[in-house]
Amino acid sequence: MSSFSVLVPVLNGAEHIGDALNSVANQTHGNLRVVVSDNASTDATLELLDSWRDRLDLKVIRQPETRPMQEHFNAILDQVRTDHYMLLCHDDYLAQPDAVALADQALIDHPDIPAVYCDLEYVNADKRRLATRRFPRGALFAADTAGRETLRTARNMFGVPIGVRRSALGDLRYDPRFHYTMDVDLSWAMARGQMLVHIAQPLIANRYRAGNTTWQLLNKSRGEFLALHDKYGIPLNPVEHVQLSARIWAVNQQKKIFGLFGRMFEWLG
Template sequence: MANFTVAIPVYNGERFLEEALESIARQDLEGVEVLVSDNGSTDGTPAILEKWADYLPLRVIRRPETLPMRDHFNALLDDVDSDAYMLLCHDDYLASPHALQLARRAIAVNPDIAVVYCDLLYVNEKRQKLATRHFGRVGRFDPDATGRRCLRTGRNLFGIPLAIRRAALGDTRYGEEFLYAMDIDLSWSLGRSGDAFHIAEPLIANRYSSDNTTWRLLGSTLGEYLRLATKHATPPGLMGRTRIALTCQFVTVQKLLFRIYERAMSWQG
């Protein structure tokens, strides 16, 4: 049995899926399973997966019907049976051939940590570099303090998990009250099972493209951050709600400007 799983949820992912699989193939795959959940794709995704079955330790689950995104992610988590895993979106990829080795080493050396994070590389749909996100930390950090900083800044200051210990995940799943902030909610919830650990290298490439759901969810930012505060910290009063509202409005403008930058880079490329 594999002791680490790279879990990939995909729906009509023929544009980018192969890049994700290629990035995994460059890793040390001893003891690794690549688990792909095909959410009823109608494009070339099944053919890509069939081809890559010859090159990767691949297990494919084909959903009989297309699930909503959050339900699909949760169904995939139910199918992970290794000691640790990472969830890699089909349009992202591993930015270093050492990413899984470093993730698994961090889990092994720190048996009491729940999650491993890393710095991120932001790329566009043509794989052009947009920016590198450095989180300014290294080693062990406090998830609860990080979650509270997310509320103050309106941003995901956890990042994308590079490895999650399945024992820490337990019955925790993506909460039904979140979509835009679902990653923050899960990361904050996992913090109840132990500290987090950060590797200060850009090991995951996070892709920005016209396909991203982020752009469609910007209108729900305020409501979800208020729910984050109520669930994980203290229900905000009038001043707290006003502060969160202003912060979310400012971050939304920043994200829209970044989208213009991403689109410009794609057009020029």
Template sequence: MVYSPSVAIVILNWNGKHHLEQFLPSVLSTNYGNYKVVVADNASTDGSVDFVRSNFPKVEVVVLHQNFGFARGYNEALKRVEADYFMLLNSDVEITPGWLQPMVELLESNDRNAACQPKILAYKNKRLFEYAGAAGGWLDAYGYPFARGRIFDVCEEDHGQYDTTQQVFWASGAALLIRSNVFRQLNGFDEYFFAHQEEIDLCWRLQLSGFKLFCCPQSIVYHVGGGTLPRGNSKKTFLNFRNNQIMLAKNLPWPEKWWKIPFRMALDQVSALKGLLSGDGGYFIAIIKAHLAFCRWCIFHKRTKRTYPLAPIKSLHGICQGIIIWEHFVKKKTRFSEIINVDN
């Protein structure tokens, strides 16, 4: 009998009954020999828990007593789940036949392969890469995230141009397969983040700890995207800008940190001013609040002790040495392959 590592597909839900009704049946059709499905509910008020228990009795349900957000929500839920691998999956994802096996095989091929994501395409237009991860996440040297197949808000059509398995800087939290022991070794997500960019922070810490991350394009899923906080929402803007600064402060070594963070804050202020001049006062205020919140974090937040050394960002996989905003907004490059050699 062939051994199959156990996989827990864990869906974190908050008032997403409509997504569970639509997409949970596809998840339950997963063709893999040793898996279970867990719905972790972040104190929903839309009847999600009763719906799952009534209609999907094989699905395990973990009930959390309040909305902990993405980061702490998963941390709390996964304390109650046992498996060799955790497959963190958004509730608005449609899977495809055989999606899980290639990712498990990739991670099983080497003990240092700690996490990976599938190729993520848009549910509403299956020819396009989806914003949240596309074909694997990269970072520029100043902390701006982008992905193979997605530069800022521009998502490419999928023509198989990123169909090679590649190491990446970060794997999307929308569909993230990770070794359970490694997730626990690094204490999971940083709960201060609440939501947004917590998976990038985790992946950064994984690399600093000597692990590798991949996109596995042999696996394909379709993601609706947007979630509970669609792009353009002021709270989402606040969390993205605040968390990005915290991530830099946590993971950059001092020779880079002391100048890159002020430089990034200056670039953020330019973006905020541009938003204000274009009539988006909410965007401007959200960035100002994010910077103030970051300053409070620097002063008051208690740091946890690291078990790994920091390293120059250029020494890590999935890093663009330039400034992605210059490449995109000034030089007008809209495709990943125009900025990074696709063989990387």
């Protein structure tokens, strides 16, 4: 029986999901279960998935109709059967062949830790490296500190989990109130008041491309950050409201510029 699950939600991902699956197939961890949930794709995603059945311990779920993103992600979380898992977006990929092995071992070595995080490699649509995001923290960090820093900076200071303990997830799922900040909210909800592990290596490649959902959600960010303040009991005075709005605006502009930077590399070949 597999000891670690890699969950891959996909919608019309034929162009990039092969990179994600190839990165999983090349892992040194020898006991992986891969669950792909297809959100009623209309491209060649299903045909491509069929070609991977001989290389991976692969389960493919076909949604009968396209579901909202949080609902779709929650549906695949319901499929976790192993003690440890990670969720890998179909257009991202594992940046090192020992990524899962490192995450799995960290969860084994720290049995009271809910999840493991890592540095991130940002790449463009053609897998050309744009930047590396390193998180300035130790091997152990407090979830509440990461949450508060997220609210202070208007940036996700958790990062992307490379390994999660199923018992920490429990009945928690993505909150339908959050879209832009859905990963922050679930990370914080799973680990509130607890410590987390950080591996100071870029183990996940996060692909920046024109079709990223991020660009469509930027206009929701201010309302969602205010909702996070409310949910986690961190009040704002009038001055802090203005400061938050200014930080969110600045971060959104930075993301737009970074997106243009990535597309420029695509145009230049």
